[in-house]
Amino acid sequence: MNESKQYSSIRLSDWIVEHNKEDELKELFLNVDVALKYIHEHGYCIETFYPSMIEVLNGSPKQIQFKKLMELPKDLIQKKKFVQEDIFNSSFIQIGIYSNSLSSLKPEFLKSNFDSFSQFIPTDMIPYYRGVVQRGASIYLCDYLAEKKKRDVEQLGDEMSSSEKGGNSLVKSNGHNIYIEPVTNNRINDQIYKQINDYKDSAFIRIMVVPTIVLLSVLFLTLIVFVLSCFH
Numbered sequence: 300m301n302e303s304k305q306y307s308s309i310r311l312s313d314w315i316v317e318h319n320k321e322d323e324l325k326e327l328f329l330n331v332d333v334a335l336k337y338i339h340e341h342g343y344c345i346e347t348f349y350p351s352m353i354e355v356l357n358g359s360p361k362q363i364q365f366k367k368l369m370e371l372p373k374d375l376i377q378k379k380k381f382v383q384e385d386i387f388n389s390s391f392i393q394i395g396i397y398s399n400s401l402s403s404l405k406p407e408f409l410k411s412n413f414d415s416f417s418q419f420i421p422t423d424m425i426p427y428y429r430g431v432v433q434r435g436a437s438i439y440l441c442d443y444l445a446e447k448k449k450r451d452v453e454q455l456g457d458e459m460s461s462s463e464k465g466g467n468s469l470v471k472s473n474g475h476n477i478y479i480e481p482v483t484n485n486r487i488n489d490q491i492y493k494q495i496n497d498y499k500d501s502a503f504i505r506i507m508v509v510p511t512i513v514l515l516s517v518l519f520l521t522l523i524v525f526v527l528s529c530f531h
Contacts, residue, residue, distance in 0.1 A: 307357050308364065312350035315396055321421055328393045329362045329482060332440035334363040335389055337488040341495045343368045344381045348388040350401070350501045356491065361484055364491050390431040390440075394420060417507070423447070441482045 304374050309329075318327065331353065338344065347367035356362035371378045391409060395401030398419040409416060413432055427443045430436035489496065 308354040309358075310351050311353040311355055314348075314355045316359075323360070324393075324396065325421060326354070328389075329440060329444070330361050330363050331389060331393075333482055333484050334365065334488055334491075335385055336439045336441060336481075336484065336496055338365065338368060338492065338495070339371070339382050339385070341492065342371050343495055344371050345369075345385050345388070348385065348392070350392060362487055368492075368495070379437070383435060386439065387431055387435070388481075390428050394428055394432070397421075405410065430473060432440070444482070482528075 314327070315324065320323070322439065335345070345365050345367065346367075346369040352366045354364045354366060356364055371381055387406075391404070394409060394416055395404045398404075398416050400416075409411060410432055413429060416526060417429070420428055432472075450528075476526060
């Protein structure tokens with residue numbers, strides 16, 4: 300699927316040449332993941348998953364465009380499999396970029412030798428990548444980071460409360476569980492992937508309009524038959 304709207308763009312493989320600091324890569328990969336989740340939630344997946352087919356638009360790492368999309372299967376088992384493959388492929392590319400080995404890296408080699416690559420990955424991200432690569436976890440990076448932040452805040456609350464005699468944790472004293480909302484770029488992705496929404500809107504219109512036309516046609520023909528029968 301190609302997008303009709305024109306943007307200033309650069310391939311992800313070119314972007315990382317000049318934006319390869321750890322914090323820059325973490326921001327980029329987070330937004331790649333956010334775009335991936337958005338695409339999945341709108342019934343699509345990635346047809347071609349490679350850095351040369353992913354673009355950064357308008358010089359902003361928040362604006363990520365996957366160039367080749369296809370519809371997710373209707374079958375739930377197949378759908379889950381395609382989503383899992385996309386999440387793995389995304390992590391595979393990210394680890395390959397962190398370790399500067401993407402051009403020669405193979406999935407099976409990464410799975411068998413993950414520990415050798417973990418030294419190149421930001422420490423706080425190692426559990427996430429290990430889960431995806433070696434255990435086949437189907438969790439988005441943005442969801443993982445939101446959950447991690449929630450646990451960090453809860454732990455901080457417990458540590459603060461334990462230092463006070465007879466105190467309760469911040470979470471318990473408030474009577475609420477802490478909720479950290481995952482990062483989303485829905486407004487941006489609505490524009491970048493506008494064609495997805497336009498397609499679904501047109502499909503919905505077809506589903507509603509066609510049966511209505513058929514029904515009206517049947518009623519019209521029935522009326523004609525009734526009128527003609529009155530003259531016999």
